[in-house]
Amino acid sequence: MTIRLAIVNDYEVVVRGLASMLRSYSDRIEVVELDAGTDPAARVDIALFDTFAQSFRDRERIARLVRDPRVGKVVVYTWGADDPSAGSGQPPGIAAYVSKRLAAADLVTALERIHADEPVRRQDSGHGPLVGGDWPGREEGLTARESEVLSLVTQGYSNNDIVETTMLSINSIKSYIRSAYRKIGVTTRSRAILWGIDHGFQPDRVRLDDSGGSPEHR
Amino acid sequence: MTIRLAIVNDYEVVVRGLASMLRSYSDRIEVVELDAGTDPAARVDIALFDTFAQSFRDRERIARLVRDPRVGKVVVYTWGADDPSAGSGQPPGIAAYVSKRLAAADLVTALERIHADEPVRRQDSGHGPLVGGDWPGREEGLTARESEVLSLVTQGYSNNDIVETTMLSINSIKSYIRSAYRKIGVTTRSRAILWGIDHGFQPDRVRLDDSGGSPEHR
DNA sequence: CCGCGATACACCCCAACAGGTGAGCACGGG
DNA sequence: CCCGTGCTCACCTGTTGGGGTGTATCGCGG
Numbered sequence: 417m418t419i420r421l422a423i424v425n426d427y428e429v430v431v432r433g434l435a436s437m438l439r440s441y442s443d444r445i446e447v448v449e450l451d452a453g454t455d456p457a458a459r460v461d462i463a464l465f466d467t468f469a470q471s472f473r474d475r476e477r478i479a480r481l482v483r484d485p486r487v488g489k490v491v492v493y494t495w496g497a498d499d500p501s502a503g504s505g506q507p508p509g510i511a512a513y514v515s516k517r518l519a520a521a522d523l524v525t526a527l528e529r530i531h532a533d534e535p536v537r538r539q540d541s542g543h544g545p546l547v548g549g550d551w552p553g554r555e556e557g558l559t560a561r562e563s564e565v566l567s568l569v570t571q572g573y574s575n576n577d578i579v580e581t582t583m584l585s586i587n588s589i590k591s592y593i594r595s596a597y598r599k600i601g602v603t604t605r606s607r608a609i610l611w612g613i614d615h616g617f618q619p620d621r622v623r624l625d626d627s628g629g630s631p632e633h634r
Numbered sequence: 635m636t637i638r639l640a641i642v643n644d645y646e647v648v649v650r651g652l653a654s655m656l657r658s659y660s661d662r663i664e665v666v667e668l669d670a671g672t673d674p675a676a677r678v679d680i681a682l683f684d685t686f687a688q689s690f691r692d693r694e695r696i697a698r699l700v701r702d703p704r705v706g707k708v709v710v711y712t713w714g715a716d717d718p719s720a721g722s723g724q725p726p727g728i729a730a731y732v733s734k735r736l737a738a739a740d741l742v743t744a745l746e747r748i749h750a751d752e753p754v755r756r757q758d759s760g761h762g763p764l765v766g767g768d769w770p771g772r773e774e775g776l777t778a779r780e781s782e783v784l785s786l787v788t789q790g791y792s793n794n795d796i797v798e799t800t801m802l803s804i805n806s807i808k809s810y811i812r813s814a815y816r817k818i819g820v821t822t823r824s825r826a827i828l829w830g831i832d833h834g835f836q837p838d839r840v841r842l843d844d845s846g847g848s849p850e851h852r
Numbered sequence: 853c854c855g856c857g858a859t860a861c862a863c864c865c866c867a868a869c870a871g872g873t874g875a876g877c878a879c880g881g882g
Numbered sequence: 883c884c885c886g887t888g889c890t891c892a893c894c895t896g897t898t899g900g901g902g903t904g905t906a907t908c909g910c911g912g
Contacts, residue, residue: 495889559888560888561888561889569824571828572822572824572825572827572828573824574822574824574868574869575868575869576868584889584890584891585890585891585892586891587890587891587893588889588890588891590869590870590871591889591890591891592889592890593869593870594871594872597870597871603870603871604790604792604869604870605823605824605868605869605870606787606791606792606823606827607790609790609824609828610789610790610827613831713859777857777858777859778858779858779859779860792899793898793899794898802859802860802861803860803861803862804861805860805862805863806859806860806861808899808900808901809860809861810859810860811899811900812900812902815900821900821901822868822899823899823900
């Protein structure tokens, strides 16, 4: 019996990339995008919350998923900070955290174990490159991290805001920003924002799973 | 005999505002927007180059107007720095400079005198508010200056860039930026840029009079 | 005539950002 | 097995930006 999975992220390309990464496992995982077009009543076994350029303060978002009767378990797909429970309290109701550094096969296995209520060992396996998936700016030569911080820059966040949403050090943020600047050919934050807007680095913001919430100010 | 006038500026509101300000003088001035839709072969007596958020370094732009066989005289509609010939050499071929602080009636008279090759006394009359006209962000409570610098901010210019294009002091720039921030409710440049994009503070960039030029990198 | 708003500029302070260098660790390919 | 790439962080420096306050002139409206 296949697991019905929803991928939650505001970036079209992220959702599609993750979906295509899981396509070869369609016998074990069925990806049901919680997008416009899907029946609001459709039930899913697991909602996979992808943290790419998601505000971690958007605990609201996760809380809404947990409350949602259509959603079985909520799993956070994160960069695998070795201790996700660190920081000032995570929102309750999360079934598990899985690392973005897992290979596709391991991701699928992990999801299956979570669905079967088996304990998942935190097998983060250290630091390695993100396998599979997709993200905005990939063809421009940006790495996943660079794209992530650039997305947040494009949305008008300060470096300190980005520290909070990514749980990285301020120094790392600055490093990623600099290398991203070099790759996209800008030297100021302002130009980077304009570049980002021109290249689809702003979230789409029209999601069904977000409906019911307040109409994002933006 | 009426004077055929073209208003040159990338901002729709600016062109329309100036046109409506001159509407009551339609017996003496006929406004022919050099916009898409106008026959490229249409001749105008005077091209009025509005410097609102125009790069003053865009001397290219003025030079192209001067060269254009469809254009009689080129007049620069500026803030009326008392000495427009100041700075590092203005582009040649400009028939006159007229101040933005002139009332509509005086503007019309000045254009008539210029057209008749009569000398125009520099009657700048000091510092006063801009009369008539229109600019983006007017209804948001922004003054013409605030809107102008905000436009340039939105386009990704640094404060020093803005100094060059507006010929104001860096201190003035910062003052205008701060008061604009207060009015639109932001505290950082990044947010101001996003606000500007959401409120049409970017030039339109599809002008016939600009055709033949290189496709703006933007 | 006096206040108010707009333009224009000055001086000051401090936080934020840009840019450089270096360094450790993990992984994958030659 | 080393080399390159990506992720992570640190330290340092210089420039830019944000914010406050104050001053001056002009023009409009009460």
